[in-house]
Amino acid sequence: MNVHKVSTMVGERELSIEVGKLAKQADGAALVRYGETVVLVTACADREPREGLDFFPLTVDYRENFYAAGKIPGGFFKREGKPSEREVLNSRMIDRPIRPLFPEGYKNETQVIALVLSADTDIDPSMHALVGASTALYLSCIPFNQPIAAVRVGLIEGRYYLNPTYTELKNSRLNLAVAGMEDGIVMVECGANEVSEEVMIEALIFGHQAIKQIIGLQKELYEKIRPQKLAVEPELIDEAIAKKVEKAIRAELEDALDTHKHPKLESYALVDAAKKKAVELFPEADEKTLEMVKRIFDALKERIFRDQVLYKRERPDKRKFDTIRPIWIETSVLPRTHGSAIFTRGETQALVTATLGTADDVQRMDWLEGESYKRFLMHYNFPPFSVGEVSPLRGPGRREIGHGALAERALLPMIPAEDVWPYTIRLVSDILESNGSSSMATVCGGALALMDAGVPIKAPVAGVAMGLVKEGDTYAILSD
Numbered sequence: 001m002n003v004h005k006v007s008t009m010v011g012e013r014e015l016s017i018e019v020g021k022l023a024k025q026a027d028g029a030a031l032v033r034y035g036e037t038v039v040l041v042t043a044c045a046d047r048e049p050r051e052g053l054d055f056f057p058l059t060v061d062y063r064e065n066f067y068a069a070g071k072i073p074g075g076f077f078k079r080e081g082k083p084s085e086r087e088v089l090n091s092r093m094i095d096r097p098i099r100p101l102f103p104e105g106y107k108n109e110t111q112v113i114a115l116v117l118s119a120d121t122d123i124d125p126s127m128h129a130l131v132g133a134s135t136a137l138y139l140s141c142i143p144f145n146q147p148i149a150a151v152r153v154g155l156i157e158g159r160y161y162l163n164p165t166y167t168e169l170k171n172s173r174l175n176l177a178v179a180g181m182e183d184g185i186v187m188v189e190c191g192a193n194e195v196s197e198e199v200m201i202e203a204l205i206f207g208h209q210a211i212k213q214i215i216g217l218q219k220e221l222y223e224k225i226r227p228q229k230l231a232v233e234p235e236l237i238d239e240a241i242a243k244k245v246e247k248a249i250r251a252e253l254e255d256a257l258d259t260h261k262h263p264k265l266e267s268y269a270l271v272d273a274a275k276k277k278a279v280e281l282f283p284e285a286d287e288k289t290l291e292m293v294k295r296i297f298d299a300l301k302e303r304i305f306r307d308q309v310l311y312k313r314e315r316p317d318k319r320k321f322d323t324i325r326p327i328w329i330e331t332s333v334l335p336r337t338h339g340s341a342i343f344t345r346g347e348t349q350a351l352v353t354a355t356l357g358t359a360d361d362v363q364r365m366d367w368l369e370g371e372s373y374k375r376f377l378m379h380y381n382f383p384p385f386s387v388g389e390v391s392p393l394r395g396p397g398r399r400e401i402g403h404g405a406l407a408e409r410a411l412l413p414m415i416p417a418e419d420v421w422p423y424t425i426r427l428v429s430d431i432l433e434s435n436g437s438s439s440m441a442t443v444c445g446g447a448l449a450l451m452d453a454g455v456p457i458k459a460p461v462a463g464v465a466m467g468l469v470k471e472g473d474t475y476a477i478l479s480d
Contacts, residue, residue: 002020003018003019003020003021004018004019004020004221004224004225005017005018005019006217006220006221007217008213008214008216008217010034010151010162010163010210010213010214011151011161011162011163011164011210012162013034013035013123013163014033014034014035015032015033015034015128015131015214015217016032016033016034017030017031017032017131017132017135017217017218017221018030018031018032018033019031019135019139019221019225022040023040023042026042026043026044026136026140027043027044027045027136027140027141027142028042028043028044028135028136028137028138028139028140028141028142028227029041029042029043029136030131030132030135030136030139031132032128032129032131032132032135033128034120034123034128034163035120035123036118036119036120036123037116037118037119037120037123037125037128038068038116038117038118039114039115039116039117039125039128039129039132040114040115040117040132041112041113041114041115041129041132041133041135041136042112042113042136043110043111043112043133043136043137043140043142043144044110044111045108045109045110045111045140045141045142045230046108046109046110047108047230048108049106049107049108049233050107050108050109052291053107054294054298056099056102056106056107056110057107057108057109057110058095058098058099058102058110058111058112059109059110059111059112060091060092060094060095060098060111060112060113060114060133061083061091061111061112061113061114062083062087062090062091062094062113062114062116062126062129063080063083063087063113063114063115063116064084064086064087064116064119064125064367064368065080065115065116065117066080066368068116068117068118068119068368069119069121069368069369071368073366074366085401085405086367088398088401088402089401089402089405090114090126090129091114091398092398092402093126093130093177093187093189094112094114094126094129094130094133095112096179096187097130097148097150097179097180097186097187098112098130098133098134098137098144098148100186101144101145101146101148101186102143102144103143103145103232104234104235105232105233105234105235106143106232108142108230110142112133112136112137114129114132114133116129116368119368119369121166121368121369121370122165122166122167122369123163123165123166124152124163124166126177127150127151127152127163127177130148130149130150130179131149131150131214134147134148134149134218135147135218135221138218138222139218139221139222139225139227140227141227141228141229141230142229142230143229143230143231143232145229146181147181147215147218147219147222148179148180148181148186148211148215149179149180149210149211149212149214149215149218150177150178150179150180150187150211151163151177151178151207151210151211151214152164152175152176152177152178152207153174153176153178153203153204153206153207154168154169154172154174154175154176155172155173155174155195155199155203156168156171156172156173160202160203160206162206162207162210166369173192173193173195174190174191174192174193174195174199174203175190175191175192176188176189176190176192176200176203176204176207177189177190178203178204178207178208178211179211180207180208180211181211181215182211182212182215185204185208188204190409191409191410191412191413192413193413194413235292235295236292237292237295237296237299238289238292241282241289241292241293241296242296242300244281245278245281245293245296245297245300246296246300248277248278248281249274249277249278249297249300250300250304252270252274252277253271253274253297253300253301253304254304255270256270256271256273256274257271257301257304257305257308257316258316258317259316259317260316260317260318263347264347264435265388271301274297275294275297278293278294278296278297279293279294281293306469306471309469309476309478310469310471310474310475310476311474313476315478321476321477321478321479322479323479323480324345324464324479324480325345325346325347325348325480326345326346327343327344327345328342328344329341329342329343329344329448330342331448331449331451331452332452333351334353337353337354337355338353338354338355338356338453338454339353339354339355339449339450339451339452339453339454339455340352340353340354340449340452341445341448341449341452342432342445343441343444343445343448344433344441345437345441345444345480346435346436346480347433347434347435348431348433348434348435348436348437348438348441349386349431349432349433349434349441350429350430350431350432350438350441350442350444350445351429351430351432351445352427352428352429352430352442352445352446352448352449353427353428353430353449354425354426354427354446354449354450354452354453354455355425355426355427355428355453356423356424356425356453356455357423357424357425357426358423358424359375359422359424360424361424361426362374362375362424363375363377375418375423375424375425376408376411376412376415376424376425377408377424377425377426377427378404378405378407378408378411378426378427378429378442378446379396379404379426379427379428379429380396380400380401380403380404380407380428380429380431380439380442381396381400381428381429381430381431382397382399382400382403382431382434382438383430383431385432386431386432386433386434386438387434403438403439403442404429404442406439406443407427407429407439407442407443407446407463408427410443410461410463411427411443411446411447411450411457411461413458414447414450414457414458414459414460414461415455415457416455416456416457416458420456421455421456423455425450425453425455427446427449427450429441429442429445429446436465436480437464437465437480439463439465440462440463440464440465441463442463443461443462443463444461444462444463446461447460447461447462464479464480465479465480466478466479
């Protein structure tokens with residue numbers, strides 16, 4: 001059994017990574033220890049790609065076992081069931097930075113599982129789970145060739161803290177989770193109490209120094225193991241076919257992508273028609289060739305958009321980069337709710353309602369670190385009609401849970417303290433139309449609904465989505 005272990009001090013505790021001892025039948029497995037918190041992360045992948053997919057089939061699951069904190073689960077069945085909201089959010093947080101780092105064309109089904117085996121009830125395991133995910137993938141046969149790491153940064157009385165404890169976070173003006181490579185940052189998730197831009201930049205730089213240190217541990221292990229990586233077959237493109245497709249449908253596709261001229265659904269329909277036309281150019285082609293034609297079409301569509309933004313310096317709807325879509329607002333729209341608001345920005349519309357309750361209505365949560373209570377709840381719903389689709393209504397999915405948590409984090413610092421306003425508050429955002437930025441519409445509508453319900457929030461809150469289009473040294477930052 002070839003066991004390798006490396007360690008370094010991160011913040012006030014030792015971080016160690018051990019491989020080769022546990023879960024040896026997985027393609028990759030890493031045991032990460034930080035204080036008395038221990039997380040096992042495994043990575044497995046199919047050896048053959050899934051045919052016919054136009055996306056990368058990656059699944060990430062994060063689980064907190066109650067035995068890790070010496071506890072027995074509550075309820076009748078006394079065992080862990082479906083993932084909690086916190087487990088869903090941490091699964092998404094691990095997925096977000098690793099997904100873009102797999103090579104183009106890799107379509108093998110891949111699964112990452114993070115299990116919290118031991119929990120110091122004052123230490124957040126999520127950052128160490130992300131470190132373990134990167135290590136397990138990097139040291140496996142899976143073609144993940146760029147290690148990353150993650151830390152949490154707090155700010156207490158003007159001092160930055162690395163991987164602060166839960167106790168320290170209660171007094172922190174900043175709760176910043178940051179993941180990155182050696183030469184840049186790939187993911188930021190943050191809640192803050194109105195900190196300045198200067199403070200945010202300092203915190204990111206502070207966190208990135210530790211990230212580089214942790215990546216050094218992973219590279220040290222890589223040099224010892226030297227794993228053989230799976231080969232990724234490039235998706236071949238026939239240049240003659242590509243030229244024929246572009247000549248036949250480029251003008252039609254450029255018109256279809258003009259969202260100043262065509263509303264969203266009309267634009268989508270025109271794009272689909274252009275794609276069908278591209279496929280029909282090759283009536284005798286086999287299935288493999290037709291799949292290539294579809295890839296050529298999708299690449300052309302992306303290139304038209306990127307060239308328009310980067311080199312023509314205009315967006316598909318002709319807005320300037322910093323121009324926000326038209327906004328329409330109405331409050332007190334529902335007669336029997338405590339507070340309600342409709343927030344519409346362009347083709348995105350959120351109906352947000354506020355309901356006030358007593359202390360009996362707080363949400364009780366049983367975590368590894370003990371019981372806690374929430375008196376401010378933000379729930380986000382994304383029904384299929386909001387994008388003109390047909391699908392069954394089920395419970396909230398991962399995306400809905402994630403968007404609700406994002407909006408909740410934005411509004412929470414403005415909620416009055418319990419001794420000032422001793423009520424439980426529930427906001428529900430129902431997305432009625434969507435063409436991007438529905439989570440930020442939820443933030444805006446949420447602030448309006450709170451004020452409509454008479455909640456004495458400290459200040460109004462607004463949210464806007466931002467995008468970055470980059471090619472070499474040329475880039476464009478897009479608002480909304």
